Amino acid sequence: xxxxxxxxxxxxxxxxxxxELRCNYSYGATPYLFWYVQSPGxxxxxxxxxxxxxxxxxxxxxxxxxxKRSQSSFNLRKPSVHWSDAAEYFCAVGGGNNDMRFGAxxxxxxxx
Amino acid sequence: DAGxxxxxxxxxxxxxxxxTLMCHQTWSHSYMFWYRQDLGHGLRLxxxxxxxxxxxxxxxxxxxxxxRSKTENFPLTLxxxxxxxxxxxxxxxxxxxxxxxxEQFFGPxxxxxxx
Numbered sequence: 001x002x003x004x005x006x007x008x009x010x011x012x013x014x015x016x017x018x019x020e021l022r023c024n025y026s027y028g029a030t031p032y033l034f035w036y037v038q039s040p041g042x043x044x045x046x047x048x049x050x051x052x053x054x055x056x057x058x059x060x061x062x063x064x065x066x067x068k069r070s071q072s073s074f075n076l077r078k079p080s081v082h083w084s085d086a087a088e089y090f091c092a093v094g095g096g097n098n099d100m101r102f103g104a105x106x107x108x109x110x111x112x
Numbered sequence: 113d114a115g116x117x118x119x120x121x122x123x124x125x126x127x128x129x130x131x132t133l134m135c136h137q138t139w140s141h142s143y144m145f146w147y148r149q150d151l152g153h154g155l156r157l158x159x160x161x162x163x164x165x166x167x168x169x170x171x172x173x174x175x176x177x178x179x180r181s182k183t184e185n186f187p188l189t190l191x192x193x194x195x196x197x198x199x200x201x202x203x204x205x206x207x208x209x210x211x212x213x214x215e216q217f218f219g220p221x222x223x224x225x226x227x
Binding site: 046 | 116147152153154155156157171202204211212213214215216218219220221
């Protein structure tokens with residue numbers, strides 16, 4: 001089965017600073033990659049997804065992610081973080097084996 | 113309102129008791145899922161259902177039972193709750209075939225504490 005690693009449990013950035021959240025996956029076939037955000041007390045909301053084509057994908061709320069097959073990575077980025085971006089972020093990988101695996105999550109704190 | 117709802121939002125129970133968590137969606141999505149969220153593990157799939165009367169195990173099914181007699185409902189039952197089942201439970205749904213392919217829409221979660 002596929003697996004996902006999010007190396008950073010907790011990241012703190014200053015408001016206005018850039019952000020990069022790391023995601024590494026393991027899957028033998030073509031991966032379907034997702035980033036979700038979870039605000040406190042809420043369910044998960046999709047930020048963006050990658051299936052094929054352009055390896056740089058744009059999502060909601062100004063987020064983007066880049067798929068790098070050679071590095072088995074799908075890192076999430078935002079050029080300028082807002083206080084409202086404080087949340088938990090989950091990377092997920094799916095595919096044709098009827099399975100979806102989520103990473104353990106990265107908690108983002110935004111300093112004023 | 114349209115969407116996916118879960119009830120109760122919070123539940124405290126005792127070891128050995130039976131507990132049922134409810135999930136209801138108004139989109140007529142064919143696929144529905146139950147996940148548990150634990151610190152350090154992210155979300156792990158318990159069970160999923162491709163349609164009414166079709167269910168299958170996920171990564172961590174032991175101790176749980178599901179049913180799906182109607183498309184819109186997907187209850188999760190803990191037949192004899194244990195402390196290790198203390199967790200936050202999320203229900204999700206999607207309209208397109210393929211568990212691994214598509215965006216899932218999540219409910220707000222149920223926080224379950226087993227004493």
